[in-house]
Amino acid sequence: MNRITGIAILSVLIFSSALAQNSGQISGSLESNTHYYLRDDLLLITKPENPVASNNYLLLQYNNGPFSGALQYEAYMPPLSGYPYQLEGNRLTYLNFRYTKEVIDVTAGSFYEQFGNGLILRAYESRELGINNAVNGVRVIIKPVKFLRITGILGRTRSYLDISSSYLRGFNTELDIGEVMKTKLGLKLGGGFINRYQEYTGPVFNFPASVNAYSLRLSANYSNLNIETEYANKGIDPSIANLNSMANGGAFLVNGNYTAAGFGIYASARFLKSMDFRSERESYGNYMMINYLPANTWQHTTLLGGIYPYSTQARGEASIQTDINYSLQKGTFPGGSYGTKLRFGFSHVRNLKDTNSPILISFGNQVYYQDLTFEITRKWSPSVKTITALTALKYDKAVIEYPGADFVKAIILNAESQIRISTTFSLRTELQHLWTKQDDGNWLAGLAEVGLAPHLSFFVSDMWNYQNQGAEPHYYNSGISFSTDYMRISTGYGRQREGLICAGGVCQRVPAYRGFNLKLTVNF
């Protein structure tokens, strides 16, 4: 699709909206993220020839009764450090027309879609990682009765700024048995199927050019308890990413929740093997995935909690986790006058006993990752709150990042305070320490943020790897942000650590840099 088409459509949208103010509506968003890179002797970074990089996205949407349309224009000039170089350039990457009325919903053009938990299909966008695998084709959703939904798709997924060479087709059904039976037990059944066809012209006899994957789901919901399960299977799919494995893929997932007033427990287990499913068998890394296999672990967002994030091992792993939230009663001794909240999380990932065995549910003897976190949030007065968290981690860096790396055992302590000085003026601080005898040794980190609601905030932070055998680097950052009702602008200066950056369940290795950043987002 060329830019002229995009501009023509854009003009039509604007003019039609102008002509029919009452019937049509245009909305959209704009995001612009620009970095300016500097030379850094400590990080051994030389200043690039063109030190400016910029990722930009413009989304326009048009709605008029049952009709809607959307387009997205993206420009990477060039892509920011850490993003794939294949994104360089600019293009109209997303364009669709949709008709939704009563039982039918038809989309022609680009669309995002997810079947169940995404074990066989998730077409989505993650700008943080430069991932966008929207399907370009046709999608039809039919809901003939309240308890049944059928989705059919046909198309090709996006690959960087282009379209991949394979074809996807599939369907998904959701059946609400609880609605049919009119019972209190909410029971839902689901099933999905995906076929990917990519032409094969190589010499291997009987090579599977066409790969099928299916999944079956069941969820039950009764009073305070709910459980959902999904089983997925994928056919033989030799690719670069799985080292031309001729194994069938499988996944089994079970999630459960039990809730009571002020209490909630979540537990999950997932087993998977050979589930890496891509739109092109030659691709590698996080790009051009068809399915979604997020890490089944707690997502840490503190400065030091982000140093050792787990990343799913699609060739085979077994994981369990739990997350418990509990609010202590206000006015009691442990709860205090203003309330205390507790959170406990545990996750554990290891290999499967035998990835060649047809038995999927098994635990091997190699630990990939383990995380035990206990967090207390206490409000001491209407204006003072603290969050204290202790995390014990095990992280097999050799499996998760690169061969030969350490098996890291670490303890992280985080002490956070939030102080409201007035109804608009606030101060937030974080102080953290990470202890480890492996990898780069201990870290110390701190952050201070001043908020002037509702428009302005400033922050400074530093992460100091003071036991690093090399340079004991400081990773400092500072920034200011300003927001109005429809716009937010932020700018900063700092030094970024090399490592895994994670968004949602996907992690990506990014290089270190030092420089300035500027981000603008507009919602209109």
Next chain:
Amino acid sequence: MKKLSTLIVLLSFTTTGFSQTRLPSVVLKSTDGDEVRLSDYAALKKPLIISFWATYCGPCLEEFEAVTDLYDEWKKEVDFEFIAVSIDDSRSAARVKSMASGKNWPFIVLIDENQDVKRAMNVIDIPFCFIFDKNGKYVYKHSGYLPGDEFVMLKELKKITDE
């Protein structure tokens, strides 16, 4: 780059003529897995605060804690509904229900697992909140959360109920 800057300038002039003025009818899920649409809530004929969040978003949890503390007080002053739309994907969507209950949140919590509603409402970063009046018409939006923003929400709510 030049084309893009021109576009940005043009847009900043035209944004007043645009906006997400209605609640989208895109499907999302309740914490029990039932299909719902934000447009369904227009039938309540009440002002609505719609706040996008995720289980891993610190400022979002801070905002909800502030709203939880003030919720009963606000309800006495204004008859409104607060809807927290989680954009957690399948990594963490299943834990939304236990978190909402464990933190004693008194408001409605919905799950937008593949971020269809987030996209329909042109949200880029979270937290992000919208206020709609009782006729389902957009009146206010705000990106980010800073302590004290909740008082701006209340002011906006009162403004539309006084009208």
